[in-house]
Amino acid sequence: MLKTLSDCYYYQLENKPKKDAFTQKENGKWVSLSSEEFINKARKYSAGLINLGLKKGDRVAVISNNRTEWHLTDLAVQQLGIINVPLYPNITEADYEYILNDSGAKVVFVSDEEILAKILNIRGNVPALEHTYSFNAISGQKNYAELLMQEVDEGAIDSARKEINADDVATLIYTSGTTGNPKGVMLTHNNLVSNVLGSEDRLPLGDDQRSMSFLPLCHVFERMIDYLYIYRSVSIYYAESIDKLVDNLKEVKPHMFGTVPRLLEKVYDTIVAKGTALTGMKKKLFFWALELGLKYDPLIDGGAMYNFKLKIANKLIFSKWREALGGNVVALVSGGAALQPRLARVFTAARIPVLEGYGLTETSPVIGVNSLLPGGSMIGTVGKPLSNLDVKIAADGEIIVKGPSIMKGYYNQPELTKEVIDDEGYFHTGDIGELIDGKYLKITDRKKEIFKTSGGKYIAPQVMENKFKESRFIEQVMVIGEGEKMPAAFIQPDFLYLKDWCERKKIVYTTNEEMVKNEAIIARYEKEMISLNADFSNFEQIKRFELIGQAWTIDSGELTPTLKLKRKNIMASNQDLYDKIYR
Numbered sequence: 001m002l003k004t005l006s007d008c009y010y011y012q013l014e015n016k017p018k019k020d021a022f023t024q025k026e027n028g029k030w031v032s033l034s035s036e037e038f039i040n041k042a043r044k045y046s047a048g049l050i051n052l053g054l055k056k057g058d059r060v061a062v063i064s065n066n067r068t069e070w071h072l073t074d075l076a077v078q079q080l081g082i083i084n085v086p087l088y089p090n091i092t093e094a095d096y097e098y099i100l101n102d103s104g105a106k107v108v109f110v111s112d113e114e115i116l117a118k119i120l121n122i123r124g125n126v127p128a129l130e131h132t133y134s135f136n137a138i139s140g141q142k143n144y145a146e147l148l149m150q151e152v153d154e155g156a157i158d159s160a161r162k163e164i165n166a167d168d169v170a171t172l173i174y175t176s177g178t179t180g181n182p183k184g185v186m187l188t189h190n191n192l193v194s195n196v197l198g199s200e201d202r203l204p205l206g207d208d209q210r211s212m213s214f215l216p217l218c219h220v221f222e223r224m225i226d227y228l229y230i231y232r233s234v235s236i237y238y239a240e241s242i243d244k245l246v247d248n249l250k251e252v253k254p255h256m257f258g259t260v261p262r263l264l265e266k267v268y269d270t271i272v273a274k275g276t277a278l279t280g281m282k283k284k285l286f287f288w289a290l291e292l293g294l295k296y297d298p299l300i301d302g303g304a305m306y307n308f309k310l311k312i313a314n315k316l317i318f319s320k321w322r323e324a325l326g327g328n329v330v331a332l333v334s335g336g337a338a339l340q341p342r343l344a345r346v347f348t349a350a351r352i353p354v355l356e357g358y359g360l361t362e363t364s365p366v367i368g369v370n371s372l373l374p375g376g377s378m379i380g381t382v383g384k385p386l387s388n389l390d391v392k393i394a395a396d397g398e399i400i401v402k403g404p405s406i407m408k409g410y411y412n413q414p415e416l417t418k419e420v421i422d423d424e425g426y427f428h429t430g431d432i433g434e435l436i437d438g439k440y441l442k443i444t445d446r447k448k449e450i451f452k453t454s455g456g457k458y459i460a461p462q463v464m465e466n467k468f469k470e471s472r473f474i475e476q477v478m479v480i481g482e483g484e485k486m487p488a489a490f491i492q493p494d495f496l497y498l499k500d501w502c503e504r505k506k507i508v509y510t511t512n513e514e515m516v517k518n519e520a521i522i523a524r525y526e527k528e529m530i531s532l533n534a535d536f537s538n539f540e541q542i543k544r545f546e547l548i549g550q551a552w553t554i555d556s557g558e559l560t561p562t563l564k565l566k567r568k569n570i571m572a573s574n575q576d577l578y579d580k581i582y583r
Helices: 005-015 035-051 068-078 093-103 113-125 144-149 154-163 189-202 220-231 245-252 261-277 280-294 304-324 341-349 414-420 461-468 495-504 519-533 567-573 575-582
Strands: 022-026 029-033 059-063 083-087 107-110 131-134 169-174 184-188 210-213 235-238 256-259 331-334 354-359 366-369 390-393 398-402 427-436 440-446 474-480 488-493 544-547
Touching: 005 035, 005 068, 005 189, 005 220, 022 068, 029 035, 035 068, 035 144, 035 154, 059 068, 059 093, 068 083, 083 093, 093 113, 093 169, 093 184, 107 113, 113 131, 131 144, 169 189, 184 189, 189 220, 189 366, 210 220, 210 245, 220 235, 220 256, 245 304, 256 261, 261 280, 261 331, 261 341, 280 304, 280 341, 304 341, 341 354, 390 427, 414 427, 440 461, 461 474, 461 519, 474 567, 488 495, 488 575, 495 519, 519 544, 544 575, 567 575
Parallel strands: 022 235, 059 083, 059 107, 083 169, 107 131, 210 235, 210 256, 256 331, 331 354, 488 544
Antiparallel strands: 022 029, 169 184, 354 366, 390 398, 398 427, 427 440, 474 488
16 A cells, blocks of 8 residues: 555566666667666665755755656655655756755756756755756766665665655756745655545556656656556656657557647647648548547437447548557546547547546646546546545535645645635635536636726636637737726737748748737738637627737746746736736
């Protein structure tokens, strides 16, 4: 029975060991560590940490891309009762300084020179930091491999594992936050283990399977699903990068992986663009199959004729989609943001089931997720809540949750903890939702993001934004208008698609900024909005918008590392456009 996170790794070794437990590309070749090799290496690593003077309760930070060394470090610290503090590789020096000081991390492990440079720049401002090690070989820099040269005191490591309690803090995960400083979420061993066990039946897991890992391991979604893979002896292969993901999928031929809606949107747009470029019967056949897929519903039998047509579409068209993902996919898990229902329909119809889930860092993370079990999936919802959770809809529509995976609290911030966990132990998610048929959880918006127009009408921006992003012309969109007479929007175009459209229409431009001021382009977006508005009531419809000439990015401060909108920052940087719309 699992009690701590290190038990996941040892359970695999003792029950169904793998030859390719962890695999990554090294010098152009896939290199694997077996379950036994991995644990032996992690134990040497733990010995090195002991010799550094680290002890139970100390904090160690990891700033790295996804790789075998990330999980090696995780096991090495977890089995000693040391707290892992994972950080994104792409945040600012100011964020690193704040988090390292707040957590009191004594050691930092970094993957490469770029991250190392940021840490060296702030090190003088982080008094608790004693050591910095790198995973890559960097001249003049201590390498993590030096810690693997120690004599292993097997008894000391086994004793340390036994001394860890299920309610001990295992990790501090700092939420990216859309406002203010990040908050350190204290997750215990039991928080994460209970979420692993509670999610186990939602995925069609088998010990002959391979998974692809590319979402950041510092984010709780990918990390928890990795623990589930480890526990169930699913091999983990690390993608080299997002840019090489397509090639890696074809090489590894994974059976499952976690993804985010934006990536699926990009895949879908690419597929449709290729279909649009076809001619004659091939083009007709492509869009015939696409229309069939967009009508798919797992809870409704489409009838003998529909099922027959879908079978033909799968053989002629959708088989190529599956081949592009390696040909073996049995399920994808989507999280981090709302998934457009049309994507769930068409990919699932194409025998690439997309299981949308929902949760927060504070809930370790899964609250609900769809599954392939009979009646386990309803498109447009995040599935049924996990059986070990008590999920309710409060009087104001907020989703509240109680159970073993709810965080211990925010590190050093007891008052903030009291604001989100009530006296009965329910965590208040800040999300608005409902239970369809009393069992399927549907998210409708963020409580704090719903706003009123001056006419007293409530606007739910996320619902609208998710719909608008179905357009191939739109990369990002933010609905605005609190206290104003009508809602409006800032729209960041999909510049790649827009440039292709301009070439076809022989529209000349030199920069993105020039493009978004072009009258023909604005007119095309006006036409697009008329079509997209059709799904909304008159008071919700976007009558005015402004196109943004600069892409919203993490580095520019408009997006969080999980690509959520930083609404306050976007508003501040576009105040002139806001005034143009309303003043």
